[in-house]
Amino acid sequence: MTYLKNAWYVACLTHQVRAGEMFHRTLLDEAVVFYRKQDGSPVALQDRCPHRFVPLHLGTIRGDQIECGYHGLRFDCSGACVKNPHGDGKIPAAAKVRAYPVEERHGMLWIWMGDAPADLALLPDYSVLDPSSGYLVSTGGYIHIKANYELMAENLLDLSHITYLHDGLLGSPEQVGADQVLTEDEGHIVCRRWMPGISVPGVFDMLYRRDQGLVDMWTEMRWMPPSCFLLDSGVHAVGATREDHGWYYGVHILTPETRYTTHYHFAAALPAGTRLTDAEAAKFAEMRRFAFEEQDKPILDAQQAALGETDFWAMKPVLLTIDAGPVRMRRAIERLIAAERQTAQPASVD
Amino acid sequence: MTYLKNAWYVACLTHQVRAGEMFHRTLLDEAVVFYRKQDGSPVALQDRCPHRFVPLHLGTIRGDQIECGYHGLRFDCSGACVKNPHGDGKIPAAAKVRAYPVEERHGMLWIWMGDAPADLALLPDYSVLDPSSGYLVSTGGYIHIKANYELMAENLLDLSHITYLHDGLLGSPEQVGADQVLTEDEGHIVCRRWMPGISVPGVFDMLYRRDQGLVDMWTEMRWMPPSCFLLDSGVHAVGATREDHGWYYGVHILTPETRYTTHYHFAAALPAGTRLTDAEAAKFAEMRRFAFEEQDKPILDAQQAALGETDFWAMKPVLLTIDAGPVRMRRAIERLIAAERQTAQPASVD
Amino acid sequence: MTYLKNAWYVACLTHQVRAGEMFHRTLLDEAVVFYRKQDGSPVALQDRCPHRFVPLHLGTIRGDQIECGYHGLRFDCSGACVKNPHGDGKIPAAAKVRAYPVEERHGMLWIWMGDAPADLALLPDYSVLDPSSGYLVSTGGYIHIKANYELMAENLLDLSHITYLHDGLLGSPEQVGADQVLTEDEGHIVCRRWMPGISVPGVFDMLYRRDQGLVDMWTEMRWMPPSCFLLDSGVHAVGATREDHGWYYGVHILTPETRYTTHYHFAAALPAGTRLTDAEAAKFAEMRRFAFEEQDKPILDAQQAALGETDFWAMKPVLLTIDAGPVRMRRAIERLIAAERQTAQPASVD
Incomplete structure (x- = not known):
């Protein structure tokens, strides 16, 4: 490793x-x-x-x-x-x-x-965070994760967990079983989920108020090697188009600290037309911090504690369809590291 | 191990x-x-x-x-x-x-x-703790011991330490040098000590009031593999019989948590005729908790700290007559583990 | 090791x-x-x-x-x-x-x-600390250093660091680049530094008041194997002799606790003629404690943290002229340990 x-x-x-x-x-x-x-x-x-x-x-x-x-x-x-x-x-x-x-x-x-x-x-393109982009940038944050960055990367690329871990906040029950479509795009892996006719998760209830009724929701998570992510996620009225919607870009960036710990930076960018009061903007940021720090982090830390110093594959993880993206990503990282070693100069000090 | x-x-x-x-x-x-x-x-x-x-x-x-x-x-x-x-x-x-x-x-x-x-x-028989037994069950407790369970098991099987570690509480000076008789009983090891004409240890002074004068005291500790213990201990007037006495069953149960830590559960059952006010019953329970948690535990934790990750026998412990029970128990555990390994199915996942 | x-x-x-x-x-x-x-x-x-x-x-x-x-x-x-x-x-x-x-x-x-x-x-001679010596003994101290004793010994033998780490307290800027002269004396290593015409470091400003003007300063640190040190350090008027001066003996004694931790005892002895009020004596002691505990210790602890369990030489330290004393000391310790092993009786239990 x-x-x-x-x-x-x-x-x-x-x-x-x-x-x-x-x-x-x-x-x-x-x-x-x-x-x-x-x-x-x-x-x-x-x-x-x-x-x-x-x-x-x-x-x-x-x-x-x-x-x-x-x-x-x-x-x-x-x-x-x-x-x-x-x-x-x-x-x-x-x-x-x-x-x-x-x-x-x-x-x-x-x-x-x-x-x-x-x-x-x-260098990954996060220009949606730049003032010149016109996007509203939500307060981001930093979390120290006591787990290997690949465990956290799996969390981000496979969003099937939002129904369970972030229910009512980022996810809702009807999302379960949503098809996911994986594509590769110049070394990026993109994982798309389309969830038509679902109840509105908390975070979108605020961005896209519908006091009643169902919405169509999408998540499109893009992995940029080795450990940067950009999410495009939103909802619109059932059967409507993206013209009428509530959505945002989620920025998620992992930097390994050690083999067993990770620096995790996150932020979000909302389209210019998004109407949020200051209190709502604060609540939006807090909802995301809560989800990442108080819901994801304990799971990640517990995963690493269970793994200890054992290699991930040596644990013989059971593989499900939702792991297609994570497994493809792990294999891509292995290939990139192997390629880097082959091309390294013999005189390299690394 | x-x-x-x-x-x-x-x-x-x-x-x-x-x-x-x-x-x-x-x-x-x-x-x-x-x-x-x-x-x-x-x-x-x-x-x-x-x-x-x-x-x-x-x-x-x-x-x-x-x-x-x-x-x-x-x-x-x-x-x-x-x-x-x-x-x-x-x-x-x-x-x-x-x-x-x-x-x-x-x-x-x-x-x-x-x-x-x-x-x-x-399954070891602790029916003296059941309401149907008619025994008075004293408040028990749980202690997390930072030592291997065999070190704690030695503490329980060899009660010669009560004079030193629990003087005035569970032991008294005249107990020193008491003969101990070891017997085996269908895989159990029983260690009996008979201490005639001694001053009354604190715990029995309350169970069997004798404002003055000496008593005969016995301890009979039974080890049930791998790590359950039942103590029969009491006192009676010098030369008297068990008809007139103060005594109880001590329940001591060890479960390994890790190689270096142990879950320790204890309780006691007093015969139906025992007359204790509520305050005395509370004091009896507290005396025992104090002895196990504030006297035994520091010794056990210090033993493990001194051993570190070194094997017990590699430390070349000096053996005394009082170690006959503990050594016999350690050898019995070794034989049981060796036998278990031999009979294990090759397909065993353990 | x-x-x-x-x-x-x-x-x-x-x-x-x-x-x-x-x-x-x-x-x-x-x-x-x-x-x-x-x-x-x-x-x-x-x-x-x-x-x-x-x-x-x-x-x-x-x-x-x-x-x-x-x-x-x-x-x-x-x-x-x-x-x-x-x-x-x-x-x-x-x-x-x-x-x-x-x-x-x-x-x-x-x-x-x-x-x-x-x-x-x-046994090293620290008789300057004895009442019979006539020296004024300053309040000493004990510091627990989280570093191998040889790292701390390097700190003591090579005082070139006082300009940087203890600037204004034990050192002053003009000391930089002072020649150091190494001598060996019956197994001791002595490191002398002569710093003519410098501004007065805080500790000597009090011992030898010169409201203005420069002084000549000397430090002579003696290493007595394996890890005892005696410093002779002082100042006098530029060009003057030791008759008119402020100086003291510094006592620095290291005892390894473990491979990665050290017991550090220090004290100082001032010549009988030294005139210090009680407040000044307290300030003198406090200046030294501050320098050793709040300036040296963090550096030492950080050195060991950077080394981890790696051997000092395996880190390939860059060697400067100031390291002549420390390197000679490390080599002397290696020789003494090797000699001790050779003469050890085969029956030795060590």
């Missing part, structure tokens, strides 16, 4: 890396420290001084550089040691830390964890 | 499994969920959905069945999956959980952990 | 072992219990009864002996079991615990952890 390294992962929200302050987080088992240069651009470095292994975030920002808090070695944004204040001041060739490519986009700080050149074309 | 599986263990007290609620506990390293059918009879199932390993106790009771909280698979009392609400609804052959035989007796819920047919003849 | 065993280590301060009470601590991975005989002399025994592994500190002091709290075995100061109160009272030959040589000196209780005869000539 390892991770796909040559990929963009969300490290944190852009506002979490403030001018003059360091932010640190473990990503894919690597300790990383973030700070901003004087021009405001973000930097990500290995958070461990090569001299005596002290986390660099315990040190000090000096202009565009950071200085280790223990013996004062200084590193620039490329990770090179540029100052050894001791003795003759010579800088050993090995005195450097890894620098990671970073990119700020859609309110998030993305980091490229691999050795191959960072490829911006691979 | 493993456990004797084909045996009855106490899972919990019967009242802990309430109608309409699930109770869950780890027993012999296995996660088990308990609930009651609509007719009140108890059910014990493996507490892990075979689909995605979510504990079933996070789900919902549906009549006599339980429904997984994540994707709604339903299991009946035999552990068979009886409903897959998704897609074509087909139920894979592997979609089942283990069902454990259970039996309610003497106020406790017993569970049979092995693959051999459950044998009620092997 | 192991420890040098045939050496004196500080177990605790002498006042921590009080008459009639037991004190216990893990030293070099061994559980040790301390108590005082009736004549006041200290005893150190293995803190684990050989019968059932219960820590002896849970038992009772009986005159010059201690009695196990579980079954009453008694051990004398030599570690021999002298009483088995059970059955025929015979005492198995194996019924003994290890007794460690101890020595009270300089306010500390020293313990010899090896199998070779304890050699008082090897």
Whole structure:
């Protein structure tokens, strides 16, 4: 088991890396420290001084550089040691830390964890979160999941669980048994569910008020490897078209912290015409936070606790039709990781 | 190291499994969920959905069945999956959980952990706890011991420690050096101690008031494999017979939780003629709770901490005469486990 | 990785072992219990009864002996079991615990952890802490470091970090780049730094008031194997001699608790002529405690967390000129441990 390294992962929200302050987080088992240069651009470095292994975030920002808090070695944004204040001041060739490519986009700080050149074309498109998109962005959130990211990815790609785990909130009973249609689209896996004539789940009851009567509902979840998701979900009157509807884009982004823990960022974007009072917008955000933090997280944490350090497949999971998407995704991740290993340069340090 | 599986263990007290609620506990390293059918009879199932390993106790009771909280698979009392609400609804052959035989007796819920047919003849006789027995049942208790059950079993079978650990409460100084007589009785090991002419330990001072003067005291501890104990202990006037006495049956039952932790249930039954005010009955129960929870438990927990993950015999324990019972018991457990392995069907899933 | 065993280590301060009470601590991975005989002399025994592994500190002091709290075995100061109160009272030959040589000196209780005869000539000389020395002893302290003792020993032997980690307190900016001179002296390693014409660090500003102007400063740190340190550090007017100065001896003593944790005792002795008000003496002690506990300890703990269970050299640390002392010390410890192993008797139980 390892991770796909040559990929963009969300490290944190852009506002979490403030001018003059360091932010640190473990990503894919690597300790990383973030700070901003004087021009405001973000930097990500290995958070461990090569001299005596002290986390660099315990040190000090000096202009565009950071200085280790223990013996004062200084590193620039490329990770090179540029100052050894001791003795003759010579800088050993090995005195450097890894620098990671970073990119700020859609309110998030993305980091490229691999050795191959960072490829911006691979950065997932979450432009619905940008102010210029015209969408209403709902308050998002961050949840620390005590489970492997693939378990959480299964949760997102297979939404059949919303009837059970999120009943009345995101799901409703008549959704059960909905057909799901899987398609692949340039490396993405898309899972569509169409649920005609169902009672309105809580979250849509507010977005699309129908004091009585049934609706048609759809969910279309798109997996963008290795662990980014975009949901298109909504309802309209039975038999109507999308012209008259309540819907939103759900943003769900997973970053492995360790093999057994995951950083989970989520947000939502509602179309411009959506009419919500401030109280309703707050309730919409709270409904989603509740579903993810108080309903999904306990299930995920319990799954990992049951697995322990045992490999997923070694547990011989029973496979159902709803697992078609998750299994295809797991196989795609395996293929991507295997391909990455084959093309890695022999000299790679990874 | 493993456990004797084909045996009855106490899972919990019967009242802990309430109608309409699930109770869950780890027993012999296995996660088990308990609930009651609509007719009140108890059910014990493996507490892990075979689909995605979510504990079933996070789900919902549906009549006599339980429904997984994540994707709604339903299991009946035999552990068979009886409903897959998704897609074509087909139920894979592997979609089942283990069902454990259970039996309610003497106020406790017993569970049979092995693959051999459950044998009620092997259920230890604690009928002194039944209302029909006419005995007065003292408030019992439950203690979570952070030690292997065999360390706690040694504590119970060898009562020479009461002078030191429970001095003034269960023991008194003159008991030291009492002869102990070991006998075997159809697979049980019985350890008898006879302590003539001693001062009265606190617990008997109340049961058998003698404002002054010495008593004769006996303890007869019976081990019923793998980890159930019944104590017959009392005092009478020096040289008198059992007609004039204060005594009780002590019930001590151990269930391994993991290799390093134990569920410990205890109770006591006093003969019908025992005269105790309510306050005295409460004090009797509290004396015993104090002795087991605040005197025995710290010693047991410290023993396991000193052992760590090292095997008991690898520590080369010094053996004394008082260890004759404990050693004989450990050897008996080893023989029982070895015999169980030999007779196990090759197809056994254990 | 192991420890040098045939050496004196500080177990605790002498006042921590009080008459009639037991004190216990893990030293070099061994559980040790301390108590005082009736004549006041200290005893150190293995803190684990050989019968059932219960820590002896849970038992009772009986005159010059201690009695196990579980079954009453008694051990004398030599570690021999002298009483088995059970059955025929015979005492198995194996019924003994290890007794460690101890020595009270300089306010500390020293313990010899090896199998070779304890050699008082090897006890480090901290007589500056003795009342007879005429030195003013500053309030010392104890810190539990969550790091291997060699990481902490590097901190002490290489004081180049004081400019960065203790700036304004123990160090000042102009110290950077000071030459260090290493010498060896009968197995000791001495690291001298001479820092002429610098601004006064806080701790010396108080000891040697110069409201303005620069000083010459020296630090001379002596390592006495395996993990004792004595610092001679002070300042005087630029170009002056040691006649007019402010200085002190710093005492720093490390005792491994486990491979990853360390007992750290520190103190200081100021020359008789030092003029400090009570408030200043308290501030001097507090400055040092703050530097060691709130500046050094977080760095040390973070180093060990970054190392995890990986060997120091396997991390391929970048070596700077300031590491000459630490590296020489690490190599000396390796040689001493290797020599100890070679001379160990084959029959040694260690």
